[in-house]
Amino acid sequence: MDPLTLLPYAVALFLNGACALNALGLLLRSWRNKGRYRLLDRWDAAARTIDTLFWLLLALLLTPWTLLPVAVWYAVLALTAASVASAVLRWPSLPVRAQDRKATVRRVSALGTLFVLVALVAALLLTG
């Protein structure tokens, strides 16, 4: 079999896998108060929520859905919705901004990804 024929499957698995992992990560962090894998502040929650939505959009646009059951879309969609809801529930109990060294990085990351997400959605709406 030509390895190139497997490429679309690899793309599909990568996109939806990345989307599911991002959503799962946000979901788990939203429920943890201690340890490394938790939301550090509201900027962290915002950055990870926007990341998750960004990957969901990429999965929708770039997955060759002729190769993958559409049920996969509904699965990652449900996971994303659950993770967004969890982040919202966690939001009030988070500090606005943590005082660790990476706080600025998280804020820039959140704003940067938000900018890309909004630009992509705007491009889709304007051209379509």
Added chain:
Amino acid sequence: MRPAPRTIVVACVAAVLVIAVGIAARPLVPSLSDRESGDPDLLARVRPLLSEGVHDRVGVVEIDGDRTRFAHFGADDHTDYEIGSITKTMTGALLAEAIARGEVAEDTRLGDLVELDGAPAADVTLAELSGHRSGLPRLPGRPSDQITGGLASALGRDPYRHDHDTLVAQVAAAELSDRGESHYSNLGTAVLGYALAEAAGTDYATLLRERLLDPLDMEETFLPASETDLPPDATMGYSERGRRADPWLAQAYAPAGGVRSTPADMERYARALLEGDAPGAEAMEPRWDDGQGGRIGFAWVVDEYDGTEVTWHNGGTGGFSSMIALDREGERAVVMLGNTTTGLELPALELLTGEDS
């Protein structure tokens, strides 16, 4: 700590919003329609040929001597499809017709008809453009064109929405490579159509209508220059990702792939080609090697399949596939049109030359 009721409401609303938008934007993957019509024998032969890939609506025309058979899946004789690059054969016919009328010659230079200010492309001939031997690239080579075209294709948009000024600028900016060798060029065919229209003192759509479509009574064949030219029930195409694809409109690149047609009209075209009655039918005569073991005429490719000489051209747009294949000696032809990007070349060739043909 238990979240406040208001926070719970906001979380539920956020989740519902994500799900609602996700459902509204869900992928719509088509499957071959089970609404079949047409000749039962042809339907039975076509069905297994469509078992692979993604199909939705498919129309099949089979001509055998005086007899024509149709087979449709989710469609009928008058369903419209983008025929994509089969349009190039019509542009080739217009070139042959223009030569017959004395408006141009095979070796007329592009620069004699289009203002190219001494660009390398000004020196190529109309015959070279039609036979894909001009050395022009497949697509415009300017980085801005490549970025916008690639992005449009990736998003299921029409990558060819350029006006004639832009087309001429793209051709003027193009470098020639391997001129005289066969390299498929949408850019070359697009500017060929523009040049032929200039030579005739009209536009491409009018030229095609007056010289090919009207003489063959192809009243259902048209070139939609904008969305408003499309009928309300125009057939929707699906991309290789299973997403709805924007229609490709017939603007400056119309001569390379902008025509919409129906099985009924394509039957008229194929029959006229077989009978030699089509204007510019001499475009089918093979003139040069295509570099892949076959021969090429004015856009038409001539290859041998299973001992049969087949004159053919395929087509593909963002959401449609098409194939026309002629066995001129056996007076047989097959046309296949579909509204997905799954290629129809092999099914059409199998119908034309296979054991069950």
